[in-house]
Amino acid sequence: MAKLNSVSNFKKTFLVHAIILAALAVLPLFLNGYHQKLAVEAIILSVFAMSLDLVMGYAGIATFGHAAFFGIGGYAMGVMLKFLFPSIWLGLILAGFCTAILAFFIGFVSIRAKGIYFAILTLAFAEVVYRIIFHSYNTPLGGSDGLVGVPTPMLHLGLVDIDLRKTVNFYWVAVAFAYLSYLTCKLIVGSPFGSILSGIRENENRVPFLGFNVKWSKVTAFVLAGIFAGFSGAMFTAFKTYADTEQLNFLLSGKVIVMALIGGIGTLIGPMVGAVVITIFESIISTYFRAHHLIIGALFVIVVIFMPKGLFGLFARKDRNNNGS
Amino acid sequence: MFFEVKELCRSFGALQAVNNVSFTLDEGTTLSIIGPNGAGKTTLFNVITGVFPPDKGEVMFKGTHVTGMPPDKLCHRGIARSFQITNIFQGLSVFENIRLACQGRKATKRMFSHVSKLKEPMEEAERILDLLGLLDLRDWRAGTLSHGDQRYLEIGMTLAAKPSLVLFDEPTAGMTPMETKATIELIHKLKGMVTIIIIEHDINMVFAVSDRILVMDQGNVLADGLPEEVKANEAVKAAYFGEEI
Amino acid sequence: MIDYLIYVILPQVLHGLVWGTVIAFIALGLTIIFGLMDIVNFAHGEYYMVGAFMGYTVMSVIPNFWIAVPVAVACVAVLGLFTEFILFRRLYGRDPIFHLLLTFGLGMMFREAAQLIWGAETKRMEVPVTATVELLGTVYPVYRLLILGIGICVILFIWYLLRYTSAGAKIRAVAQDRTMAWALGIKVPLIYTSVFVGGVALAGFAGILMSPINFVYPTMGVDVILRAFIVVVIGGLGNVMGALFASLLIGEVEALASIWISPTIAETLVFVILIITMIVRPAGLFGKAGER
Numbered sequence: 001m002a003k004l005n006s007v008s009n010f011k012k013t014f015l016v017h018a019i020i021l022a023a024l025a026v027l028p029l030f031l032n033g034y035h036q037k038l039a040v041e042a043i044i045l046s047v048f049a050m051s052l053d054l055v056m057g058y059a060g061i062a063t064f065g066h067a068a069f070f071g072i073g074g075y076a077m078g079v080m081l082k083f084l085f086p087s088i089w090l091g092l093i094l095a096g097f098c099t100a101i102l103a104f105f106i107g108f109v110s111i112r113a114k115g116i117y118f119a120i121l122t123l124a125f126a127e128v129v130y131r132i133i134f135h136s137y138n139t140p141l142g143g144s145d146g147l148v149g150v151p152t153p154m155l156h157l158g159l160v161d162i163d164l165r166k167t168v169n170f171y172w173v174a175v176a177f178a179y180l181s182y183l184t185c186k187l188i189v190g191s192p193f194g195s196i197l198s199g200i201r202e203n204e205n206r207v208p209f210l211g212f213n214v215k216w217s218k219v220t221a222f223v224l225a226g227i228f229a230g231f232s233g234a235m236f237t238a239f240k241t242y243a244d245t246e247q248l249n250f251l252l253s254g255k256v257i258v259m260a261l262i263g264g265i266g267t268l269i270g271p272m273v274g275a276v277v278i279t280i281f282e283s284i285i286s287t288y289f290r291a292h293h294l295i296i297g298a299l300f301v302i303v304v305i306f307m308p309k310g311l312f313g314l315f316a317r318k319d320r321n322n323n324g325s
Numbered sequence: 326m327f328f329e330v331k332e333l334c335r336s337f338g339a340l341q342a343v344n345n346v347s348f349t350l351d352e353g354t355t356l357s358i359i360g361p362n363g364a365g366k367t368t369l370f371n372v373i374t375g376v377f378p379p380d381k382g383e384v385m386f387k388g389t390h391v392t393g394m395p396p397d398k399l400c401h402r403g404i405a406r407s408f409q410i411t412n413i414f415q416g417l418s419v420f421e422n423i424r425l426a427c428q429g430r431k432a433t434k435r436m437f438s439h440v441s442k443l444k445e446p447m448e449e450a451e452r453i454l455d456l457l458g459l460l461d462l463r464d465w466r467a468g469t470l471s472h473g474d475q476r477y478l479e480i481g482m483t484l485a486a487k488p489s490l491v492l493f494d495e496p497t498a499g500m501t502p503m504e505t506k507a508t509i510e511l512i513h514k515l516k517g518m519v520t521i522i523i524i525e526h527d528i529n530m531v532f533a534v535s536d537r538i539l540v541m542d543q544g545n546v547l548a549d550g551l552p553e554e555v556k557a558n559e560a561v562k563a564a565y566f567g568e569e570i
Numbered sequence: 571m572i573d574y575l576i577y578v579i580l581p582q583v584l585h586g587l588v589w590g591t592v593i594a595f596i597a598l599g600l601t602i603i604f605g606l607m608d609i610v611n612f613a614h615g616e617y618y619m620v621g622a623f624m625g626y627t628v629m630s631v632i633p634n635f636w637i638a639v640p641v642a643v644a645c646v647a648v649l650g651l652f653t654e655f656i657l658f659r660r661l662y663g664r665d666p667i668f669h670l671l672l673t674f675g676l677g678m679m680f681r682e683a684a685q686l687i688w689g690a691e692t693k694r695m696e697v698p699v700t701a702t703v704e705l706l707g708t709v710y711p712v713y714r715l716l717i718l719g720i721g722i723c724v725i726l727f728i729w730y731l732l733r734y735t736s737a738g739a740k741i742r743a744v745a746q747d748r749t750m751a752w753a754l755g756i757k758v759p760l761i762y763t764s765v766f767v768g769g770v771a772l773a774g775f776a777g778i779l780m781s782p783i784n785f786v787y788p789t790m791g792v793d794v795i796l797r798a799f800i801v802v803v804i805g806g807l808g809n810v811m812g813a814l815f816a817s818l819l820i821g822e823v824e825a826l827a828s829i830w831i832s833p834t835i836a837e838t839l840v841f842v843i844l845i846i847t848m849i850v851r852p853a854g855l856f857g858k859a860g861e862r
Contacts, residue, residue: 062667109845113852116610116666120803121848127796128841135834192428192443199425202414209374211400211429211486254674261671293682300675304668305660 021179028171036167042279043174044235046272047181049259051228056257057265058189059221060201064119064253065106065126066229069099071248072129073230074237078147081238083140086153088164088238095234096227102129103226107219123250130248146244150237170239177235178272181228185268188224197221201266258300326385327352327520328490333382335372342368343379344544350537352489355512355521357531360541366524367409369541370492374406375399386490400429405488409495409524411475413482415468419459422467422478424450426485449485457481457511473504480511484519491515493523497530509533532556576708582825584705588714588783590821591721595776596798597805597813598728599769605808606745607762609658610666612673614773615795616680621646621774622781622790623684626693635698639778646774647767654766662762677791684788692785717779724772725814732810741765745808800844806854816855819843 028036048070055061073095080091110121137143155162155173164170188194196217199207207214237243246252255278263274281299286292328350335343342365350356358366372379378393385391391399399405414422427446454460457477462470467478480496496512497505505527512534515521525531531538531552538555540547548558555561600614624642629635657676661669699713732738743751744761752758777790784790801820805812820840827836847855 062670064670109849113848116670116807117803117848117852117854119667119670120799121845124800124841124844128838128845131834131838131841192446195421195425195428198417198421199414202416203412206408206412206414206482208396209400209406210426210482211397213395213397251678254671257667257671258675291682291686293678294686297675297678297680297682300678301657301672304672304675305657 021175024175025172028168033167036171038280038283040167040171040174040239041236042276043171043178044232044239045256045259045279046275047178047232047235048229049256049263049271049275050182050185050268051225051232052256052260053265053268053271054185054188054197054225054228055221056260057267057271058194058201059197059218060204061218061222062115062119062257063122063222063225064250064257065122065124066225066256067248067250067252068106068122068126068129069103069226069229070233070236070252070256071133071243071245072102073099073233074243074247075133075141075147076230077234077237078150078243079140081150081153082147086151088153088155091238092231092234095230099226099230099233100223103223104219107222107226111215111218111222123253126248126250126253130245130250133248134245144245146242146246147237148242148244150241150243152238152241164238174235174239177231181231182268182272185228189268193217193220254300255296258303262303326350327387329385330369330373331383331385333369333372333384334380335368335377336380341544343372345382346541346544346546347382348539348546348549350490350520350522352520353517354536355516355523355534356537356539357535358522358524358539358541359526359528359531360547363543364541365544366541367494368544370406370494370522370524374404374492397429400486400488403487403489404492405483405486405490406492407479407483407494407496409498411472411479413467413475413478415466417467418464419467419470419478420450420454420463423453423481423485426482427453429486449487453481453485456484456514458507473500476500476504476508480508484515488519490520490522493521493525495524495526497525497527505530576706578829579826580706580708581710582829583822584710584714584718586822586825587818588718588721588821589825590818591718591725592776592780593794593797593801593821594725594814594817595721596773596794597801597817598725598810599772600798601802601805601808601810601813602741603766603769604802605810606741606765607658607662608666608669609661609766610669610673610807611769612670612795613653613677613680613791614673614770614798615791615793616677616684617646617650617770617773617791618777618780618794619684619786619788619791620649620680621777622786623688623777624774625778625781626688626695626786629695633696635696635782639775642778643771643775646777647771650767650770651763654763658766659759659762677795681788681791688788690788692787694785695782697782713782717783720779724775729810797840800840804844804847804855806856809854809856812854812856 028039031039048066051069052063052066055063076095076098077088077091080087080094084090084094106122106125110118110125113121133141134144141147152164155164162169162173164173189197196207196212199210199212200214200217204214207217233247236247256275259274259278260271261274262277263270263272265271278296278299282292282296285295289295326349330349331347333343333346334341344365346365346369348356358369360366371377373384375393375395375398383390383392386402386404391402391404394402414425417425424446427449428443451460454463457480459474459477459481462474467475470478476496476499480493483491483493493512497508500508509530512521512523512530516534521534523534535552537550538552539549540555540558540561548555548561550558596614596618600611603609603611603614621642624645625635625638628638628641632638653676657672661672697711697713699711699716701712702709703712703715704710730738732741740751740756741761743754743756744758748758776794797820801816802813804819805814805816820843823843824836824840827839831839
């Protein structure tokens with residue numbers, strides 16, 4: 001009975017995924033160049049927001065410096081493409097490597113602080129990273145001018161080479177990137193390790209008595225989230241052909257939290273949708289209003305006051321109760 | 326010696342919460358720790374299970390030092406505890422609570438495969454839910470259970486780590502008489518399978534399950550012996566039982 | 571050697587004291603508001619900014635600094651009352667991360683609004699007192715010493731208010747146990763509102779006092795709030811003495827370090843101090859371990 005159920009569940013999930021992917025695949029055919037670009041950005045940012053969900057939604061750790069990883073991933077990709085070797089793959093590897101080390105360092109040092117102290121500490125670390133790069137005028141990173149003129153190489157994918165300078169091609173690659181990232185994160189949160197994270201979120205003090213090391217679990221979650229944020233930042237730079245300090249700014253750290261909250265944390269897909277919604281919303285209002293931050297700021301306020309669990313959060317609670325395990 | 330506590334001391338400021346406590350325990354026996362509120366029983370548990378280190382003294386388990394060892398390491402060695410104040414994962418389902426506890430002993434293996442594919446913890450969790458009579462409630466959110474069921478869940482999570490030594494901190498706290506009775510039966514089932522140290526206020530339960538009783542008062546050991554001996558002890562009578570017995 | 575002390579070190583020590591005092595103004599409001607109602611106010615720096623801009627506006631109509639100061643502080647207080655009433659009220663008792671987010675959005679709104687109203691370019695304000703004074707041979711502007719003097723008076727006043735007045739006793743009672751205080755007949759919402767308004771008015775006061783020395787621009791609050799946060803965390807959230815001590819520490823470190831290294835690196839040094847403090851004492855220098 002249980003087995004039968006899971007098979008039909010699997011079929012249903014497969015069908016849903018196939019439909020969404022197909023819809024996403026044909027979407028750019030109906031969009032003009034500007035909107036295609038916007039779609040690529042939205043999809044890349046959705047991975048960034050999802051990476052935050054690993055720490056915030058599952059492990060229940062509020063971090064306020066997530067942009068540091070996005071930015072460092074971006075700079076790593078930029079350095080790789082511009083100065084070292086024109087390969088997206090190597091850029092991603094470098095981005096993952098750099099962010100993993102950075103996240104390990106920040107996580108290891110900060111994890112003893114709890115709650116709001118941890119949030120402020122991560123903010124401080126991110127600010128240090130931001131300032132160091134902001135003032136790096138005489139280095140290849142370009143200081144506050146950013147690392148500009150990053151070339152977009154061909155993407156070697158086995159036998160085929162994809163020309164990423166075409167927005168449509170980059171779009172499809174971004175969809176594949178987001179989908180693979182989603183599947184990987186889904187795997188992580190569904191694993192025993194994911195259960196430990198949920199345990200930490202629900203009742204951190206009990207977890208050690210069940211035989212788990214809370215500190216290392218948290219650091220691991222933080223590193224994983226940092227790596228995925230780094231990947232998305234790397235893709236962002238490859239697409240935009242530059243990396244700049246805006247990608248490291250604490251404003252982005254705050255924005256990504258709102259993206260995740262709007263979508264509903266603890267669901268993975270919620271933050272992704274939230275990122276897409278905010279990106280599109282921001283682009284629309286910035287074409288009509290010069291002072292679009294006024295409206296974005298108001299949106300933050302509204303989200304916090306009226307929907308702390310987000311759009312998907314409302315559904316997710318119900319869903320979890322039905323599924324049980 | 327299976328388990329041994331030697332001259333354990335712990336103070337908070339001027340308060341000597343645990344003062345020179347020593348006892349030994351053979352494998353398979355059940356020891357009850359009794360004493361009035363503030364006698365230092367829970368502090369003793371906290372020191373043994375590594376919540377905070379002792380000021381002095383040592384704890385030996387199966388011939389090795391475990392003094393001040395953090396809770397997760399103790400759990401891997403086979404010491405598990407429950408809490409006086411229900412300490413469960415409110416937002417997770419009953420089954421998830423137990424399964425998480427089951428996977429604790431083998432935390433490092435296959436860390437990233439899907440949980441539902443891990444046969445052993447899944448089956449183990451089912452078995453424990455059955456033992457506790459919580460199988461019908463498996464998909465309920467733990468926070469929505471009645472107080473008594475949450476207490477059972479608390480016990481279940483402690484057992485799920487497959488410990489060889491269990492420390493129960495007032496398992497029957499807040500239970501109805503019916504539930505207390507069921508808990509006594511449960512402890513009887515566990516006796517022989519594991520070694521148990523239990524803090525308890527319910528005198529009926531203490532005499533029903535204990536092989537030995539340790540009486541504490543103001544951080545000190547007042548008496549340590551067989552139930553009949555403790556019952557006959559004048560000092561214990563004065564300090565604890567009053568005129569009830 | 572003596573010359574170096576007098577002409578290089580002494581002015582920087584004084585700069586550090588003045589800067590520390592201004593940070594303390596903001597940090598005190600921040601830490602008292604947190605200690606009392608658990609609100610982490612990320613928009614606190616924006617009240618500082620509004621104070622400066624209000625002063626600037628008043629000065630352009632009536633060019634008298636000593637009229638501009640009370641008007642600006644009153645404007646910020648009204649703004650604080652307004653925001654507390656419609657926004658912060660709804661947040662009491664919620665997870666601090668939501669406070670951080672709401673005030674983050676609010677700060678964005680304030681900055682953008684300021685840019686719309688006053689423009690993005692930096693404004694200068696005349697120094698109201700241009701006189702200088704000779705201290706052991708080094709010449710120092712009187713206005714900075716005035717800020718220092720005012721700062722010490724205000725801090726002493728706050729200390730007196732909290733320690734020796736019945737209002738202060740009520741505030742401390744609410745911070746200790748709000749339910750109990752409420753049950754004893756203290757009007758908790760009134761205390762919350764007045765403390766919040768007082769806290770942001772203090773930030774506004776700092777804003778206008780600093781505007782003749784620093785420039786006035788929409789993002790001036792961000793620079794100061796990050797420091798104030800660091801100070802509050804180093805001192806232990808909610809700890810008044812800790813915040814005062816850490817303000818002076820940060821002010822001095824920044825001022826003295828910039829003698830030998832570039833000011834931007836000196837700024838980063840502040841963050842490094844925070845990180846080291848957090849590693850050694852995760853709840854701040856004066857916080858109790860295990861808190862939060």
